[in-house]
Amino acid sequence: MNVGVVILVHNAFDRAEQVVRHWSAGGCPVVIHVDKNVKRAAHDDFVKSLADVPNVLFSKRHRCEWGTWGLVAASQSASAMMLAKFPDVRHVFLASGSCLPLRPIKDLQVYLAKRPRTDFIESATTADVPWTQGGLDFERFTLRFPFSWRKHRFLFDRYVEFQRRFKMFRRVPEGIVPHMGSQWWCLTRQTLSAILEDPDRKVYDTYFRRVWIPDESYFQTLVRLYSQSIESRSLTLSKFDYQGKPHIFYDDHLQLLRRSDCFVARKIWPDANRLYDNFLNEEYPLKGAEPNPGKIDRIFSKAVERRTRGRAGLFMQSRLPRPGHENGFTSSPYSVFEGFSELFEDFEPWLARMTGTRVHGHLYAKDGVEFEGRQTTFSGALCDNPKLRDHHAQLFLVNLIWNTRGERQCFQFGPNDSQHVSWDLAKDPNAQISVISGAWAIPLFQSNRNFSDIRADAAELQRLESEHLNALRSPFVKARIRIWTLAEFIETPMEALQTVLDEMGAKNLRRVTEAPKMADLTGFGQFLQNLKNQGMHPYLMGDFPADNVSVNERPTRRKPYLVR
C-alpha cells in the first residue's frame, strides 16, 4: 500500500520538477496538474523535463484562478486519474508546486500506513471558526459570486450587497452541512472514491461551482458524508496572514522548519536554495514523531498581531495611528507631579530615593527641558532645547516614554510650563497625575519682586492652571488623577504622599519614613490676603487663614508607655 501525490503547479517549474523527483524517488506515484493559464511552451518543457521519471502522469488541465472552481476541478481530475492508474495507492496527498517535503518520504508512508482508515483534512463549520476574510462566512455558501474578488473587487462587493438587499439566497443541497478548512488534504482511497463516484456528484458540483473559494469547502464538506475517521488537521504546514494570504518560508526558517516535524510545508520561496538543498538532498533519520508546528505558529501569529495592533506607544514611519486608534498613546505608565516641587524643597531627589524611578524636573519648562540631573540630552538623544520640544510636544512625551521602556518616568508639570500636552496627559491611561492646586503661588510668595508684577503673574498662572484642571476633570479623562488644594494637602501631607507612592506600585513598598522638606509657609496666608486686597482672588489653593498657622508640624505626641 502506498501514498500517491497529486501536485497542482502553476509556476516555478524548476522547483516543482525537483520536488516531483523527490517524491518519485521516495516511491510515491505522482499525478501533476498544470494550470491552463500556463503557456504551452512552458508546459511542454516541464513535461519533457520529467520524461525520465517513473510513475509520473499529467492530468487534464483546468484554468485555475484563486478562489474559483478550477482548483477543485483540477484536484478532482488529478485524483481520479491517481485512483484509476495506481491501484495500490491507499492515501492520496494533495500538494502544490511550492510545497516542500520536510521529512523523509518513508516517514510519511509509515505514518499513514499506521493509520490506514484516517482522512487528514481540516474541516470545520463556518459558525465555529474566525478564519474567514471579508466578512463572508456562511454567506459564501448562500450567495453567488460571478465576479473575481481580486480583479473586480468593486463589482464583487456591489453584487454581494445587491443579493443581501433582495434576499437572493441559494439553497444548500439536501444532506450536506457546509464545512471549510485548509485546501491541502490527505484522503484515503475509500473516502476519495466515494466523493468522486457519488451519484449526486453533479448536484454538488453545480452547487459548489458558484460557492466562494470552493477549494476550501468542497472536499471539506463532502468528506463528512463518507469518512469513517476524520483527523481535522492538515498534514501540510501552511500559515496565513491577516489578509488570508499564505506566509512564505525563506532560508532563515531552516531550523524552525526542521524542528517542526511537519511532513510538508508551503509556501516556499522559489529562490530559497538552502531550504531546497537541505530538505531534498540530505538524509534525515526516520523520526515517526507527530508534527509539532507550535513554534512556527507563534512566530506567524506574532507577525499578524504586529501588523494589526502594532506596538503600543510607538509612533514611527510605518505606524501613525489616528487619534483613538493608538492602542495606548504611550508605551508604559508614568507619573506627573504638579505643585510638589514648589511645596517641597527637595522633592525630586526625595522621590527618586523613595521609589527608585527616574525623576525629571519640569520637562515642559519654557526655558528648557529639565531632564534628570539637568542633562542636555536624554535617552534616544532627545534634546533639552525647548523649541525642538515644542515643535511636536506630544511626540516628545511619547518618544521619552518609548525610549525608556522598562523604567518608570516621573516629571513635574505646572502652569509655568508650556501647556501643549495638557489634554494628552489627561487622556492617557498610562498617566498618573497628582496635583496640588495653587502651589504655584509659593515661588511667587518667596520671590523678591514688585507686588504688581507678582499680582499679574498670579492671575495668569491661576488662569492656566484652572484651564488645565478643566481638562483633568473632563469626561474624556483616562488618566489616574488626584487633585488636592494646597490647603487640603498641607493638613495631612504624609498621608497624601503615601497614597501617591502606593499607587505608583513602587517595588520596595514600605511606609514612607522620611518626609521631604516643606517650604516655610509662614506669612503665606497674609500673602494671599494681599493678593485678594488687590482684587486678584486666588481660589485654587483652597481656604487659607490669613493669620499665621503652623502648617507642617504635627502635634508632638508623648511616647506611650504601658502601665502594668
Place this chain on the structure above:
Amino acid sequence: MGALTSYRLRLQRKRWHLRARRKSRELSVVKDRTSQIKPNDVFVFSTFRNEDIRLPYFFKYYRDLGVDHFFMVDNDSDDGGGDYAASQPDVSVWKASGSYRKSRFGVDWLNHLQRKYADGHWTLVVDPDEFFIYPFCDTRPIRALTDWLDASDIRSFGAMLLDMYPKGRLDAVPYNRGQNPMEIASWFDSGNYTISKNNLFYNLWIQGGPRARMFFKEEPWRAPALNKTPLVKWRKDYAYVSSTHMILPRGLNLVYDEWGGEKASGILLHAKFLDTFGVKAQEELSRGQHYAASHEYKAYAEGIAQHPDLWCKWSEKYINWRQLEILGLMSKGNWA
C-alpha cells in the same frame, strides 16, 4: 472635494511628466547597457556629483542585495566618478549638464529615465550616500522582499532616512575608497523623531535626528525631511514630486498604517557625515544648488566651522536591522 483634488493632482502629475521630458534634453548617454535588462530585474536609480570616492562601495552594497542594474546620472563630476561608473558591467550612465536645482535636485532627470526604462520593475531611488536596510536584509535578497510585496499587492515601500555620524570630529577619521562608511559613521539617534502628516499628498513628514538637534535647534520646522519612499514597483504614469519624499499618485505615499498596526518598513542609512562633508558643504553652498535656497547647507557650513561633535552619550551604535526594529525605527510588519 475628493474628486476635484484628485483631478488637480492628476494634472500636476502630467505637468511633472512634461517637465521631465523637457529636462531630458539635458541628458546625454555616456554608457547605455539597458539592452542587458531582463523582465523581472530590480533597478537602482541615482544622481551623483563628485562622489567617486563613494561609488565603489555603493555599487558593491547594492549588488550584494541583488540589484540587477544601475541607472546613474552624472551631474558634471570632475573627479573621474563618471568614468568609473561607466566602466562597471551593470551600470548605465547619463551625463547631465544642466542645473541641479532647476532639475528639481535630479528628480526630473530620474523621472524621465524611470518613465522610459523602469515600467513594471521594482526601482530603488537612492543617493550614493544612502544604504537601504529592510527586514531580514542579512538573510534574504531584495528580490525576496519585492516578491513578497508583489504577493501582498503592495506597490511602494517606505524607508526613513537615518543620519549616521562618527564619534568625535567629522574629519578625525578619513574615509577610504571602497570602505564601508558605517565603519566610521556608526552612530545614530534612536528616538527623537517627530512625525506629521501631509493631508494633500498623504505622505508623512518626519524630522529629527542629529541634524535637527545640532543645526536646526532654533528653527526646527526647517529641519530636513527624513521620510522617503525609495522602493516602488514603477509604472510609466508615476512621478516623484519632491526627492523621494513624495510621489504621485498619492496612494503610493500610504506606507504607514493609521489604525494602530505596523506596516513593514525599512531604513536608509545616511552616511553623509564623513570627513568629506566639510568640503562638500562649502562646495554646495557656493554652487547654491540645493533645496530651500541651500538653507540647509548654510546651517551646516556655520555649524561645521566649529567642528561639532554630533555624538552624545545617548547615541546608539549601529549593529543590524534587528536592532533598528527593536528600537522602533523600522518594522517587520506582517513579514515573518
